[in-house]
Amino acid sequence: MKLKANIATSENGFIFNPATGDSFISNPIAAEILALMKTGEDEQGIKRKILDQYEVEGHQLDRDWDDYMFQLKEANLLDL
Amino acid sequence: MNVSLHHPQAKTLTVAVTGLNANDNPGPGLAVIRALREGFGENLRIIGLAYETLEPAIYLKDMVNKTYRIPYPTAGIEALSERIRQIQVEEHIDVLIPNFDAELYNFIKLEQDLLKQGIHTFLPSHKQLAQRDKVSLKAFCDAFNFDVPEDEAIFSETDIHDLGDRFGYPLMIKGKFYEAYTVQNLSDAHKAFHKLHAKWGLPVIVQKFIKGTEINIAALGDGKGNTLSVIPMRKLYITDKGKAWAGITIENDKLIDLARSFAKATHWKGGFELEVIMDGGKFFIIEVNPRFPAWVYLTAAAGQNQPKALVDLALGNTVEEFKSYQTGKMFVRYAMDNIVDVGDFQKLSAFGEL
Structure with missing residues (x-):
């Protein structure tokens, strides 16, 4: 799952899609995931970092990850 | 990059502009003036041409140097020509920019007459004007393979019933020149028809409603099939009259290509706006x-x-095609109460100039 190349994100979680004019606000953890995605980190790498940093079970992270990716896809932000 | 020969800075450039009605259904005049002031700086004199005494931009003294009332388009070409001649004696206008659809026919007709007086314009032809007319839009778009909603120009309200069945509700009911209503049923469609008929005359256009994101594209054609500038804008806040009260520039090659294709198909000369549903x-x-x-x-x-x-x-200066623009640039319109002395209002009402 890769973010579209032209999607602009900021540290405070603001996301802007310049192709459609859509903008979104994400919470801090979502913003952190976006920032990692923008660096080219893959799914496994991002999940590993989240598991190291936060108190969360792997199965819970997987569920939340799928949910978040679904939201990004619905928002037309992923390069499919 | 835009490389252009500026008008000699020593001489003041005088530009006349219509469309000073900066209200909730705004004319473009004030926005045009702001852009010109930013582009030309100090040596610019703006002459406002107004139809009514309460067009807000008339009273913005830092924007408009002097305003003259001009006759309504229905008064005819002779009346307009005569009035412009009177104004030109005083003002020595270099360029005139009409900003209303309804006045364009007359100004295009006067193009050569204006030029003889030293007033330059950059306008589409009557043919180009007719091609994109609401009544002809579907046929034009079909001919050039542009996607366009189905529509029908009607002269009687009895036609609405069948079109409602054919297109389904909601429906768009549009005036010949301005205004449009989205209606949910036959009764509201009849009301909209009568309002638009009374205000703008016949025909009234009934258009299939397309649900989607509203995008507008502002562009400038050179009259030779080239587009010198294209800026697509997504509407972010839409008033009950369907006007953008806030918007943001977006980056989308397909939209830019659409504007280019339109200018190529029509050889459009001058500014134009495409209203698009994505x-x-x-x-x-x-x-x-x-x-x-x-x-x-x-x-x-x-x-x-x-x-x-x-x-x-x-003015005949060279203008090269703009190659880039800033995406994510927003406008947020606002309303302001400008305080005006009644003397100014009286002067414009009594003498037709201020």
């Missing part, structure tokens, strides 16, 4: 306005000052 991957042209839009100042803010480029073109 539905999935399709772009439906719902309207083509033959002039700059009221949000045209955003083009200057985003790096492509279309009104300035148009003035340069009118």
